Structure formats: C-alpha cells, structure tokens
Amino acid sequence: MSDIKTRFAPSPTGYLHIGGARTALFAWLYAKSMGGECTLRIEDTDKSRSDDKYTQEIINSFNWLDINFDHNVVYQSNNFTRYKEVVDILIENNCAYVCKGEELEADRKYRNQKLERDENTVVRFKMPDEGSTSFKDIIKGDISVLNTQLDDFIIERSDGSATYNFCVVVDDMDSKITHVIRGDDHVNNTFKQINVFKALSIQEPKYGHVPMILGEDGKRLSKRHGALGVQEYKEMGILPEALKNYLLRLGWSDGDRELFSRDEMLLHFQKGTFNQSPSTFSLDKLLWYNKHYLDESSIDELNRMINLKEFNGSDYSNSVLELIRERCSSLTEFYENSQYFFEDPVDFDETLLKKHIKEDTHDHLELLGSYLAEIESWELDSLKNILQQTVDELSIGFGKLGLPLRLALTASVNSPSIDLVCELLGREVTLRRLEKFLELTKN
Numbered sequence: 001m002s003d004i005k006t007r008f009a010p011s012p013t014g015y016l017h018i019g020g021a022r023t024a025l026f027a028w029l030y031a032k033s034m035g036g037e038c039t040l041r042i043e044d045t046d047k048s049r050s051d052d053k054y055t056q057e058i059i060n061s062f063n064w065l066d067i068n069f070d071h072n073v074v075y076q077s078n079n080f081t082r083y084k085e086v087v088d089i090l091i092e093n094n095c096a097y098v099c100k101g102e103e104l105e106a107d108r109k110y111r112n113q114k115l116e117r118d119e120n121t122v123v124r125f126k127m128p129d130e131g132s133t134s135f136k137d138i139i140k141g142d143i144s145v146l147n148t149q150l151d152d153f154i155i156e157r158s159d160g161s162a163t164y165n166f167c168v169v170v171d172d173m174d175s176k177i178t179h180v181i182r183g184d185d186h187v188n189n190t191f192k193q194i195n196v197f198k199a200l201s202i203q204e205p206k207y208g209h210v211p212m213i214l215g216e217d218g219k220r221l222s223k224r225h226g227a228l229g230v231q232e233y234k235e236m237g238i239l240p241e242a243l244k245n246y247l248l249r250l251g252w253s254d255g256d257r258e259l260f261s262r263d264e265m266l267l268h269f270q271k272g273t274f275n276q277s278p279s280t281f282s283l284d285k286l287l288w289y290n291k292h293y294l295d296e297s298s299i300d301e302l303n304r305m306i307n308l309k310e311f312n313g314s315d316y317s318n319s320v321l322e323l324i325r326e327r328c329s330s331l332t333e334f335y336e337n338s339q340y341f342f343e344d345p346v347d348f349d350e351t352l353l354k355k356h357i358k359e360d361t362h363d364h365l366e367l368l369g370s371y372l373a374e375i376e377s378w379e380l381d382s383l384k385n386i387l388q389q390t391v392d393e394l395s396i397g398f399g400k401l402g403l404p405l406r407l408a409l410t411a412s413v414n415s416p417s418i419d420l421v422c423e424l425l426g427r428e429v430t431l432r433r434l435e436k437f438l439e440l441t442k443n
Contacts (some may be wrong), residue, residue, distance in 0.1 A: 004036030008069075009168070010045045012054035016061045017228035018281065019183065019213050019221065022247040022338060026210060026274075027249075028067050028180040033269040037070040039175060045167055046075045061230035065240050065264065074175065076167055083162035086170050086200070087155060088122055096125050096197035108152065123156035125166070125196060133191045138179070138208030139274040145191050153192055165189055169196040177205050184209035191333065210251055211278045221281050227367050233286075237331030239305075242290040250279040260291065287329040294328065306334055316341075319424055323416050337415075344433055345411030348440070352413060356403050357441050364394055364401055365408065369434050378427045383419045408437035 008024040016024075031038040040062070044050040051384035052317050062069065090096035098121050107124060107356065115121060127150045134144035155166035162170075168189075172180065190207050197204035215225030228236075233243055245260055254272035294302070299318045302325070326338045368390045375382050391398050409430060415421055422430050 002245070004031050004034050004178050005176055005229040005391070006031040006036065006038045006176065006181055007041050007172070007177050008038065009033075009041040009043050009171070010058055011046065011049075012051055012058060013046065013049040014054055015231065016058045017229055017288050018233075018247065021061065021065065021230050021243075022165050022213065022250055023181065023183055023210060024062065024067060025065075025244060026252065027179075028069070029265055029269045030179060030181050030208070033266050036178075039071055039074060039361070040069040040127040041171060041175070041178075042076065043164070043167070044075055044162075045080075045161060047077070050077075057231060064234055065230065065244050066431065067244075074171065076171060077341070079167070079171065079174075080162070082158075082174070083170055084160070085168055087162065088156070090196075091123065093199065094126070096123050097152075098123055102111070111152075117160075119158055122154050122158050124152040125155045125192070125199070127152050127192075127195060133194055134205055135190065135194060135204075137187075138181070138206060138299060139211075140184070140187075140209055140276070143187065143190075147195075150191055150195070155196075165192045166196060169200070172205055173200065173202050174196070179208065181208045181210065182204045184211050208274070211275060213250055213281050214278045216280055216282060218280075225281055225283075229235045235332075237333065237335075238286065238290050239293045239331075242286065242293045243292075246289045250281065253276045259289075291329040294325065294331075299325075302334065306331055308430075317423075321419060323424060339413075340410040344410075344429075344436070348407065348411050352407055353441070356407055356413065358400075361400070361404050362438060362441055364390070364396070365404055365434060365438055368393070368401060368405065369431065369438070371421075372427075373431060375427070378423065379421045382420060383422050387419060405434075409433050 006027040008020075010024075028038045029268050030036075031355045038169040038248045040059075042055055042058070044055065058074070087096065091098065097111050097113070098117050099107035100115070100121055101107060107122075111126060117123065120192050128147040128262045130147060132144050134142065137143050153165060154163050156162055162215075165419055171177075187209050190209070213221045215221050217225075219225075230243070234240075241262075244262070244265075245258075248260060248265060249258065252269075252272050252274055257268075260268060278299065284371050297305070299321050302321050303317065306321075320341045321334065324334065327337055328334045368387070370391060371386045372383075375386060387398075387401065391401055392402070404416050406413050406415050406421070409415075409418070409421060411426065425433075
C-alpha cells in the first residue's frame with residue numbers, strides 16, 4: 001500500500017449532488033488507483049445548517065455508487081477541542097492575533113497587540129506581508145498569488161467556533177492527507193490553507209482543482225439542467241454503474257474510450273488526463289450510458305432491479321421486459337412502458353382520440369375484432385396475417401388500423417409492434433379491451 005491519502009469532505013447541509021459525487025469519485029480513484037486510501041470527512045461544524053438526514057443520505061449515496069471509503073467517517077464536530085488547541089499554538093507563535101470586531105481594515109491594528117479572547121473578539125490568521133504563495137496544481141499547473149492580495153482571515157469566531165479554512169487544515173494535518181482533489185471554486189481557499197500549513201511547519205498536501213460542470217447552455221449546473229441529488233437519479237431509474245461511468249467522463253478521459261467498469265477505472269485512471277476546461281452535463285448522455293448497462297443486463301437481472309410486484313419472475317413478465325427493453329433507457333421507463341400489459345387502460349387522452357378515431361374507425365375495428373375472434377391459433381404469424389388481411393380488404397394504410405388498435409389496447413400510440421403486443425396480451429385480454437374501446441368510441 002502506498003502512502004497516498006485523499007479525502008472527500010462534504011458539508012451535510014443538503015443532499016449529495018452530481019458535482020460533489022464527481023469530486024468524490026476523482027478523489028477516490030486518485031488514491032485507490034495507486035494503492036492509497038481515501039477517507040470521508042463530514043464537515044458539520046455549522047450546526048445551524050447541518051442535518052443528520054443529509055449526512056445519512058450522503059453515506060447512502062456512496063454505498064449505492066460503490067465508492068467505499070477507508071476507515072470510519074470523520075466528523076469535524078468531534079474536533080472542537082483540537083481546533084482551539086491549534087489556534088492557541090498559532091497565537092503563541094505570533095501567526096494569529098486576537099482582535100475586536102470583524103472588519104478587516106479596522107482589525108489590522110491589533111496585529112501586534114495582545115488582547116484576551118472574549119465574546120466580543122475574533123481570531124485572525126496573520127498572512128505574510130511580502131512575497132507570494134504558489135503551488136503546482138495537479139490539474140491546472142502552476143498557480144500563484146501575491147501575498148498582499150490575501151486578507152488576514154478569521155480562524156475563530158466570536159462564539160469560539162473555528163472557521164472552514166482553518167478546520168480543513170487541522171483535519172488534513174491530523175489525517176495525514178497527502179493529496180486534495182476538489183472543485184476549482186476552492187482555489188482561493190488553497191492559498192489561505194497553504195499559509196496555515198507553513199505557519200504550523202507542516203508540509204501541505206498536493207492540490208488538484210477540477211473544473212466545474214456546466215449545463216448545456218454554458219451556465220452553472222443546476223436542477224433546471226437535470227442536475228439532481230444522487231438519490232434522485234436512483235429513483236428515476238439510473239443504474240449506479242451508469243452514473244459513475246458518466247461522472248468519470250465529466251472531466252477525465254483516456255483517449256476516446258467511453259465505457260469503463262469499476263476495475264477498469266482503477267486500472268486506467270493514472271493513464272488518463274483531467275480536462276482543463278469545464279465539462280458539460282447532458283441528461284441525454286447519462287441516459288445513453290444507462291441504456292448501455294440496461295442492455296447488458298439479463299432479463300432476470302432486470303426483473304430483480306425493477307422490483308415491482310407485477311414482475312414476479314414469471315415467463316409472462318420476462319417476455320414483457322424482453323419486448324420493451326429496446327425502448328427503455330431507465331428502470332422507471334420499464335415500469336411506465338409495461339403497465340398496460342398488466343392493467344386494462346382506463347383513461348384515454350382526448351387529443352389522441354380526436355386525432356386517430358375518425359368516422360369510419362369504429363367500423364374498421366369491429367371488422368378486425370370479428371376476424372381476431374375467429375383465429376384458431378393465437379400466434380404471431382396468424383395475427384400478422386389477420387391485420388394485413390383487414391387492411392387489404394378495407395384498402396387503407398396500415399396506420400389507419402394499427403394506430404387506433406394501439407390506442408385501444410395500450411391507451412397510447414407508442415408501443416412495440418402491435419402484432420407482438422396482441423400476441424403477448426393474449427386472445428382474451430385483446431378482445432376484451434377492443435370491445436370496451438368500441439363501446440367507448442361508439443357515436
């Protein structure tokens with residue numbers, strides 16, 4: 001095992017969204033691909049906004065994605081005593097100072113004074129006055145900023161609680177984190193954190209900042225682009241393999257290859273490269289990945305994943321799944337596209353009825369029904385022949401018979417081939433639904 005150690009550190013103030021999941025995947029792969037470790041740290045110091053339900057949802061999301069972190073989950077809220085201890089060290093070493101108020105320019109006059117901490121004071125970190133802070137980003141390359149552009153930031157609030165940029169340093173130091181992979185919105189934080197490490201005479205980790213994910217309109221990713229919480233993707237029928245594979249390709253590549261198993265991700269990750277520019281999220285592309293993994297699944301596996309009482313593992317349900325699988329890009333679509341095989345249609349769209357039910361449609365369907373009732377063997381070839389025979393006899397296009405029949409049997413005009421639907425539904429169900437539909441559409 002190598003000494004490489006990364007972490008993912010979400011705040012439990014909301015659900016795990018796609019950007020955070022991608023960052024976690026990159027951090028995990030970076031370490032695990034080189035035999036290192038990756039830990040999960042919950043940054044829950046903001047008690048007013050943190051919620052245990054979000055913490056559990058984050059953990060559940062990673063379990064579902066099969067991103068298995070090393071060791072026990074670390075909770076920042078357990079480290080308050082440790083943070084205060086390190087603040088004391090910085091004050092003692094003249095690397096931080098106590099000041100009144102929270103206005104920076106007014107507070108700088110306290111840099112060389114020795115104030116006592118109370119409910120009216122904060123503690124600021126003393127940034128270097130000269131030179132620059134630089135680091136070589138794993139993804140972005142060399143990054144530097146003049147120290148005169150860096151403020152003395154607060155590390156301890158007036159209520160005694162430590163702030164984010166300080167807590168992160170202490171936690172990374174104590175956990176012996178060697179590499180930090182995170183979003184590029186943290187670049188400015190990195191300059192602050194590096195200087196705290198230097199003040200503590202500790203070697204800072206190596207940093208890699210991943211460009212953000214944008215919507216297809218080029219704007220910051222949000223729910224209106226289809227960006228949801230990880231558990232919401234699960235609920236809409238996305239497979240964990242598909243989501244994880246898509247997240248991998250949102251900001252990383254190994255040539256033109258699109259598909260990677262979990263083992264292949266670990267094998268190829270160090271060979272690939274991070275993108276330098278923002279990635280674009282596409283729900284259609286995610287569904288493409290999802291369909292690939294659905295197509296790779298056996299019918300029995302699909303039956304187990306869908307987990308609906310109607311799908312009881314019977315030959316019938318397996319046949320239904322086989323018939324509709326080409327039309328489905330998610331598990332929910334399997335459910336939506338299969339219900340008419342198990343329940344008679346009740347509600348019919350008035351717009352569809354007006355469009356497809358014409359003055360002579362009722363007579364056409366009645367004629368077809370009489371022929372279907374006389375079929376000796378309810379098999380696909382016989383059904384095809386009867387449908388074609390009826391169309392030829394009426395001298396009409398197939399759509400003028402097939403579409404109304406689809407509507408009668410499925411309450412939709414989108415379904416697999418109607419002869420296949422009839423065969424699978426069986427004689428009794430087909431004729432019953434057709435009879436009910438004829439009654440409904442009678443002038």
